[in-house]
Each structure stands twice: as C-alpha cells, then as structure tokens.
Amino acid sequence: MxxxxxxxxxxxxxxxxxxxxxxxxxDRFQLVGLFVYGEAKVGRDAGDIARRPETGVIATRSIxxxxxxxADVVIHTPMLxxxxxxxxxxxxxxxxxxxxxxxxxxxxxxxxxxRDYAEGLSQSAREGGATLAGxxxxxxxxxxxxxxxxxxxxxxxxxxxxxxxxxxxxxxxxDYVFGVLGFGSAPGAIDVVNGPLAQTFTAMFSQSVEGLxxxxxxxxxxxxxxxxxxxxxxxxxxxAGEIPKGAVSATTWRVHGLIDGVRRLTHxxxxxxxxxxxxFAGKPHWAIEIDGLPGLKIAMDLVDTAPDGVRTxxxxxAVAAMMLEAIPRVVAAPPGLLRL
Numbered sequence: 023m024x025x026x027x028x029x030x031x032x033x034x035x036x037x038x039x040x041x042x043x044x045x046x047x048x049d050r051f052q053l054v055g056l057f058v059y060g061e062a063k064v065g066r067d068a069g070d071i072a073r074r075p076e077t078g079v080i081a082t083r084s085i086x087x088x089x090x091x092x093a094d095v096v097i098h099t100p101m102l103x104x105x106x107x108x109x110x111x112x113x114x115x116x117x118x119x120x121x122x123x124x125x126x127x128x129x130x131x132x133x134x135x136x137r138d139y140a141e142g143l144s145q146s147a148r149e150g151g152a153t154l155a156g157x158x159x160x161x162x163x164x165x166x167x168x169x170x171x172x173x174x175x176x177x178x179x180x181x182x183x184x185x186x187x188x189x190x191x192x193x194x195x196x197d198y199v200f201g202v203l204g205f206g207s208a209p210g211a212i213d214v215v216n217g218p219l220a221q222t223f224t225a226m227f228s229q230s231v232e233g234l235x236x237x238x239x240x241x242x243x244x245x246x247x248x249x250x251x252x253x254x255x256x257x258x259x260x261x262a263g264e265i266p267k268g269a270v271s272a273t274t275w276r277v278h279g280l281i282d283g284v285r286r287l288t289h290x291x292x293x294x295x296x297x298x299x300x301x302f303a304g305k306p307h308w309a310i311e312i313d314g315l316p317g318l319k320i321a322m323d324l325v326d327t328a329p330d331g332v333r334t335x336x337x338x339x340a341v342a343a344m345m346l347e348a349i350p351r352v353v354a355a356p357p358g359l360l361r362l
Contacts, residue, residue, distance in 0.1 A: 130156035134232035179314030
C-alpha cells in the first residue's frame, strides 16, 4: 500500500486554512507539521485551528523545528510580502533541507524576475534534492492554463487579454486589506509606478504573462506594467472596516507582454471593494478575450455551493483544489524549478 504524502502546512490565513482542511480531509495526505505566524496559534492542535478533530500536530513559529521534520512537501501560503521576494530566505532553507515547496503567492515563473534570480532558487532546490513550484487560481490558472488552451482554437492571434475581478468586501483582516492591498488609502498615496504595491504586483503578474508566453512559444521583448487605482464614490462598510468616499476602493494591476513594440499579451487583476462601481459592475470573475482568427471571448465565475454554515469561499476551495492537484506532480518531479 502506498503511504500518504507527508505534508507541512505553512501559514493558516484564509487560504492556508482551506488548504489545511483539504489535506486533513484527504487520505492521500498526512499532516506532519504546521507553521504559523500568529503567537495566539502557537501550541494549538492543527485540528483545532482547522475546525477538525485533533491531529496531534502542534502549531509552531520555529522554522528550525519545521526543518527537522521528515516531510515530502510544504504547502506555502503566507501573506504577501513587501518586498515581494521577502519569503525567499525561508523558502530556500526549506528546499535546502530536502523539502519540496509549493506556494500560492510566488514561484510560478521565476524567470520573469530575471535569469540570475531564477537560478538562485533553482540552486537551493538542487542542493536539497527538492522541487519548487507555484500554483493557484491567479497567478497559475486563468492566463497560464485557460488562456493558453483557448489560444489553440485560433489560427493566429494579435492580442490575448485575461482579466480577473476579485470582490474583497468579505476579507476580514484589516492589516491585509488596508496594509497589503492598499484599500482606504488617500488619493495619490499609492504610487502605481514605483511604489511597493506596484513592485509587488508587477513581479507577481509578470510571471503570469511570461508563463503564458512560454506556453504559446512566444519570446517577449519586455514586460510593461500598467497600473491604476479607483476611488470610492460613496462611504463603504466592508468586513475589515470603513472606506470613506474618495479613498481607494479598487486597484488594477496590469502587465503587458510586448513583441516589436506591440502589446501581444495582457493580464489584468482588479481588487475591488464596491461591486456596483463602474467598470466592474456585472463583470465575471474571469474573462479571456483573444483578438485573433477566429476571435474568442470566455467569461467564467466561481459558484458558491458550500453547505450552510461553511464560511469557506469558492476561491479558497479552488486554491486548495489546485494545491492538492499539484502536490503529487511536485513530489515526483526532479530537483529544481517546476512549471505546473
């Protein structure tokens, strides 16, 4: 009988807890470790944190304790870091200890951040005989998988554009909403060209564009960020707090891939706090538009089918599904970087 894949869960925010519950509910996996950031979670059983039966796996904030564990893979789901590469030191230590790592925030296409940068990560992976990959619904899916498959219906294409609109009104963490995501900021407070948020999301979504280009066999000349913010048209009350009229209520993070000065690929992600605000009202969660022969338009939405009383959101279930799908491939892959 094949033994279960031994899993360490790294971080237990909303996405992390969804992945943790998915691991605990699936006999293919065995939880052997749990890393948390919050002091209040240290010493608690993983089952208690996940609202599942007791597991005997106790949460820790010590990476040294995690490194000593015998595990096949680390599910890496921390909050976004500023700078974007802020989790690299931890990830490299995990890899060098012989643990495969799959992340939901980074490592989808490290080559987009430079050949030397990608090689540094690959070196740590090879040193530990481990594999590093990124997966998720965005980055990791709508551009890299769905748009790449959709393009196979076209004899030729001049531009492929993917768009995601994320309703953030139910996110409860004020530090994440008002700090990491920048909602509620005063007009002009977010530098969409050189500011830390712009740098973070340029690095993140450049990987989506580069990943799509590689799958299409396109060699891009350069990546071009093109970001913007929208201001609240009325006072907003959301799960994390208040956003006054005139403050930032939506951010648009957009990256283009250019060939010979022409935008051939575009990936756009909109984080919003007012679903009724133009130009987001009535739009699907994801959209793909191909200007080609033939042209093509695809609209997609996640549907909430959770039982009554389950607070997990569709996008959290989707991320967990992508993670569980990725783990066997990552565990079986040769050491280095893996493109999922």
